[in-house]
Amino acid sequence: MDREEVFRVVIRNICEVLPELEGYAFRNDDKLKDLGANSVDRAEIVAMSLESLDLEIPLVELSKVSNIGELAEVLYEKLQSN
Amino acid sequence: MKNYNQTKLVITGIGITSAIGQGKTAFTQALMQGQSSFGIMKRQGRQKNTSFIGAEISELYIPESISKRVLRTATFTEQAAMAALYEAWEEAKLGEVDAERVGLIVGGSNFQQREIMQIYGSYADKASFIRPTYGLSFMDSDVCGLCTEQFGIKGLAYTVGGASASGQLAIIQAVQAVWSGQVDVCIAIGALMDLSYLECHALRALGAMGSDRYADEPSSACRPFDKNHNGFIYGEACGVVVIERADYAKMREVKPYAAISGYGMAMDANRNPNPSYDGEVRAVKKALEQACLTAADIDYINPHGTGSAIGDETELKALKDCGLSHAYINATKSVTGHGLSAAGAVEVIATMLQMKESRLHPTKNLEEPIDSSFNWVKGEAVAHTIKNAISLSMGFGGINTAICLQSY
Numbered sequence: 001m002d003r004e005e006v007f008r009v010v011i012r013n014i015c016e017v018l019p020e021l022e023g024y025a026f027r028n029d030d031k032l033k034d035l036g037a038n039s040v041d042r043a044e045i046v047a048m049s050l051e052s053l054d055l056e057i058p059l060v061e062l063s064k065v066s067n068i069g070e071l072a073e074v075l076y077e078k079l080q081s082n
Numbered sequence: 083m084k085n086y087n088q089t090k091l092v093i094t095g096i097g098i099t100s101a102i103g104q105g106k107t108a109f110t111q112a113l114m115q116g117q118s119s120f121g122i123m124k125r126q127g128r129q130k131n132t133s134f135i136g137a138e139i140s141e142l143y144i145p146e147s148i149s150k151r152v153l154r155t156a157t158f159t160e161q162a163a164m165a166a167l168y169e170a171w172e173e174a175k176l177g178e179v180d181a182e183r184v185g186l187i188v189g190g191s192n193f194q195q196r197e198i199m200q201i202y203g204s205y206a207d208k209a210s211f212i213r214p215t216y217g218l219s220f221m222d223s224d225v226c227g228l229c230t231e232q233f234g235i236k237g238l239a240y241t242v243g244g245a246s247a248s249g250q251l252a253i254i255q256a257v258q259a260v261w262s263g264q265v266d267v268c269i270a271i272g273a274l275m276d277l278s279y280l281e282c283h284a285l286r287a288l289g290a291m292g293s294d295r296y297a298d299e300p301s302s303a304c305r306p307f308d309k310n311h312n313g314f315i316y317g318e319a320c321g322v323v324v325i326e327r328a329d330y331a332k333m334r335e336v337k338p339y340a341a342i343s344g345y346g347m348a349m350d351a352n353r354n355p356n357p358s359y360d361g362e363v364r365a366v367k368k369a370l371e372q373a374c375l376t377a378a379d380i381d382y383i384n385p386h387g388t389g390s391a392i393g394d395e396t397e398l399k400a401l402k403d404c405g406l407s408h409a410y411i412n413a414t415k416s417v418t419g420h421g422l423s424a425a426g427a428v429e430v431i432a433t434m435l436q437m438k439e440s441r442l443h444p445t446k447n448l449e450e451p452i453d454s455s456f457n458w459v460k461g462e463a464v465a466h467t468i469k470n471a472i473s474l475s476m477g478f479g480g481i482n483t484a485i486c487l488q489s490y
Contacts, residue, residue: 016154017151017154018151019149019150019151019154020149020150020151040214040215040218043214044155044213044214044215047211047212047213047214048213050210050211051208051211056210056211
């Protein structure tokens with residue numbers, strides 16, 4: 001799975017949690033909070049993305065992520081080292 | 083305990099969702115026609131190599147104001163609660179009431195077992211992926227959180243558990259919240275009890291849920307007070323009522339369905355599912371006393387009537403000895419099935435809708451009543467204008483409640 005595919009997985013899960021974003025053109029520098037996700041939504045998007053990728057990592061490793069591009073990047077890197 | 087609190091309370095809004103119909107119009111129509119919807123239940127997680135009979139909601143219509151985003155994480159019980167609450171809310175014009183003066187009591191506990199069972203099934207082997215929202219939804223009080231958020235309720239909200247008397251208990255708590263002045267309006271919800279196959283097994287093993295005697299003829303299985311009864315038959319439902327002071331309703335120009343003239347509650351000091359004649363008599367007498375009524379004043383009884391052999395027999399003996407065998411009596415559960423935590427609220431609603439229609443619904447499958455000395459409404463609806471009604475609920479653990487409703 002390449003980085004773009006991981007990004008698409010994240011977007012798919014964002015759209016499931018925030019259905020009103022369906023059709024929105026997501027950018028790497030979009031922040032979940034700015035997209036309308038509250039703290040529970042953000043936790044849900046992360047958990048669902050990890051499940052989709054079958055990636056078991058401590059959540060603390062995602063704590064420095066500041067936008068969805070970085071989230072996809074960290075998940076991609078973890079997938080490579082898994 | 084007489085009704086020393088002279089403040090008259092009324093019910094000004096009703097919301098209902100059930101297997102026989104969603105909304106008052108559909109529900110009333112099905113009730114009056116005795117149109118039940120029993121079958122072998124099919125909802126995911128409710129059967130496992132089993133064929134339990136029950137009545138399930140075929141399709142839940144969700145109000146447009148509830149967003150897809152909210153619905154994604156709402157359990158089935160929560161979706162039913164929001165749908166029924168919306169109906170009652172609109173009818174009672176609660177949008178016009180100061181949000182801080184509105185309360186919400188949710189009747190029931192452990193009512194989301196099927197959903198929880200499914201989550202266990204999905205995540206038992208991958209617990210670290212569990213959806214964070216499960217941390218909210220596994221608690222019954224999430225229904226309070228979700229409903230108060232969606233409807234902007236800011237007074238009070240909590241759950242009360244009393245097994246199959248939960249719906250009536252919620253109404254009693256709502257009455258107390260208004261009487262005490264904590265809020266001006268209080269909503270009571272009888273929550274949808276979402277059984278998994280494990281609860282169905284256990285309830286049948288207890289001897290409470292009906293056997294598979296009628297597996298080939300599910301519509302005949304639910305037969306409260308009939309000689310061939312052999313246990314309750316489950317039915318999905320959620321009922322909502324809005325309670326407020328009569329003067330407040332008048333000021334707001336909302337039309338009451340009925341007045342709540344009294345209630346009674348009595349315990350049997352018994353943890354088990356078996357009923358108690360003594361407890362039921364005490365609950366009825368307390369309700370009548372608080373309503374300042376005698377048994378002779380009651381002209382309609384909405385009994386608990388589940389179809390359990392010992393439950394039906396005990397209830398009729400209690401009613402008879404309370405001097406109530408003259409009043410009309412039918413069994414709502416014969417049409418709706420037993421909603422467990424929802425039942426008490428659903429049956430208070432059924433009573434008020436019959437009051438409004440001046441008609442009493444038939445009792446399905448009542449071919450040979452176990453006691454023919456009562457004034458049964460059997461296979462056909464009967465024209466009758468209710469003046470004073472009493473509705474009973476009993477719950478496992480020795481809980482007995484009764485509510486008196488007066489035409490208004």
